[in-house]
Amino acid sequence: MALAPDGTIAGHVDLRARPERAASHRCLLGMGVHRDWRRRGLGEHLMAAALDWARAQETIDWVDLEVLSQNAPARRLYERCGFVFAGELPDLYRIDGEQHGYVYMTRKL
Secondary structure (H helix, E strand, C coil): CEECCCCCEEEEEEEEECCCHHHCCEEEEEEEECHHHCCCCHHHHHHHHHHHHHHHCCCCCEEEEEEECCCHHHHHHHHHCCCEEEEEEEEEEEECCEEEEEEEEEEEC
8 A cells, every 4th residue: 555645545456366266377467656756757666566575475377457448548547567468358347337348467477
């Protein structure tokens, strides 16, 4: 977690085990950066910390993530951090009457 000077949360990142026992060599990444702190390098910093931690575990070979298809800034960040497109599921969610797909991305450590 990254805190702003006033103590509020500026961003967070988490890695969690995949639920399938046979996929224990992979983990799923989740992250978010508060809109006031975007485009300042915080996302890349959080990502670097998460990937460093995953590498240190010695049992994790892949990091996977899911992102809304329309979230181009996040997708560019993930690509800069070495993630590659692994697939897309269109119209997964309906939010405020709009269709949103999910993009799956992955990175080998």
